[in-house]
Amino acid sequence: MTDAEGQGVRAPERIIRVMIGGRVQGVGYRAWTQDEAEARGVRGWVRNRMDGDVEAVLAGSAAAVDALCALLWRGPPATWVTRVEASPAGPENLGGSGGGFRQIATLESWMRSY
Numbered sequence: 001m002t003d004a005e006g007q008g009v010r011a012p013e014r015i016i017r018v019m020i021g022g023r024v025q026g027v028g029y030r031a032w033t034q035d036e037a038e039a040r041g042v043r044g045w046v047r048n049r050m051d052g053d054v055e056a057v058l059a060g061s062a063a064a065v066d067a068l069c070a071l072l073w074r075g076p077p078a079t080w081v082t083r084v085e086a087s088p089a090g091p092e093n094l095g096g097s098g099g100g101f102r103q104i105a106t107l108e109s110w111m112r113s114y
Contacts, residue, residue: 015044015059017093020072021083024054030103032076033068037101040064044094048106055107057093 020029025048033046033056042060049055056072058065072084095104 012062013059014062014065015057015089015091015093016065016069016086017089018056018058018069018072018087019083019085020054020056020075020081021052021085023078023080024075025052027078028076029054029079032079033072034101034103036068036071040068042068043099043101045102045104047104050106057089057095059091059094 030046030048033054037044037046037058040060042058042064044057044059046054046056058068069084069086073081075081
């Protein structure tokens with residue numbers, strides 16, 4: 001897509017925070033998420049939470065973020081996903097992930113966001 005001056009027009013970036021519930025820890029879910037994100041050019045991070053959930057922040061084109069969010073319901077073998085809840089997030093939620101996608105440390109229970 002180009003603008004009137006022939007310059008490339010970037011599609012707006014979508015940034016979301018996703019909470020995934022079910023059997024999602026101890027099954028390679030974070031590594032799988034990182035692989036799937038990198039394959040789609042999605043930036044952000046993923047981590048385990050002390051309550052057994054997995055949390056991720058996804059940033060990229062709306063199509064890439066939506067595709068990855070839909071895949072989060074599947075996960076790697078041995079995963080049983082019961083919940084994928086997405087909410088809007090901002091650039092401040094990327095936590096310095098730069099241009100890539102990474103796994104970060106487990107969120108300790110005393111740091112849980114409400």
